[in-house]
Amino acid sequence: MSEVSECAVERETEHDQLLFDVFAQRCPSRATLEHLTGRWGVLAMAALHDGTFRFNELRRRVHGVSEKMLAQTLQALERDGFVHREAQHTIPPKVEYSLTDRGKRTAALLVELIHDVEAQMPDVIAANQRYDAAKNG
Template sequence: MSDVHQEILADVFSKACPSRDTLEHVTGRWGILAMMALTEGTFRFNALRRRVEGVSEKMLAQTLQALERDGFVHREAQPVIPPKVEYSLTPLGEQTAAKVIDLVRFLEGKLPEVLAAQQRYDAAKG
């Protein structure tokens, strides 16, 4: 079997596994929010930054670059003056965002339980 056709085995628990970095890019605070926003359509950088409240320009740029490198985000720079750059999800990004959205919706649905647990914890510690 050629190297091209060998199955790649990933083990997120292994410190050397590249899946750890990819997981961090997708599940980090800004990665999740950027991918969720991009499910709404194509965005220019500043419009995406406004959509993802609280993210700095630097963090959004780093997040988008990592997601683009991993194949989740497509960056299209149009050769006009001033430059026009748009971001959208790739097919892989769309599939991944769907999974992330499921997790977010689950957590939002469980928020009353989470808030109650936090109150119990804080009351016991305070």
């Protein structure tokens, strides 16, 4: 009954490319996409698009993120190779986060999305009001 979709990671096409599909439930691309588009993933990537930052600098940039979630988010992004982490084992510790080349490419897309959303906000707020009025009216 409960069918679980998989992507054909293992199979190769005639063009020697692997097939990944975010619409397939168990495709690893879905997890990666979530790391990038999760609540804090987008913001961390966009913040790092502006340069290299220390852990607590990022925390101050991304208002509202907890230490736990920022650490968790950065670890996932580092594991996926979007973020580079460089730690100096001094006291107090100094850890610098930056984007990898691959991360920079993807971050550019996310920044574009953010700007698009910010620019649309007046329309979004108007749409919200229309929707709520239609419901309660």
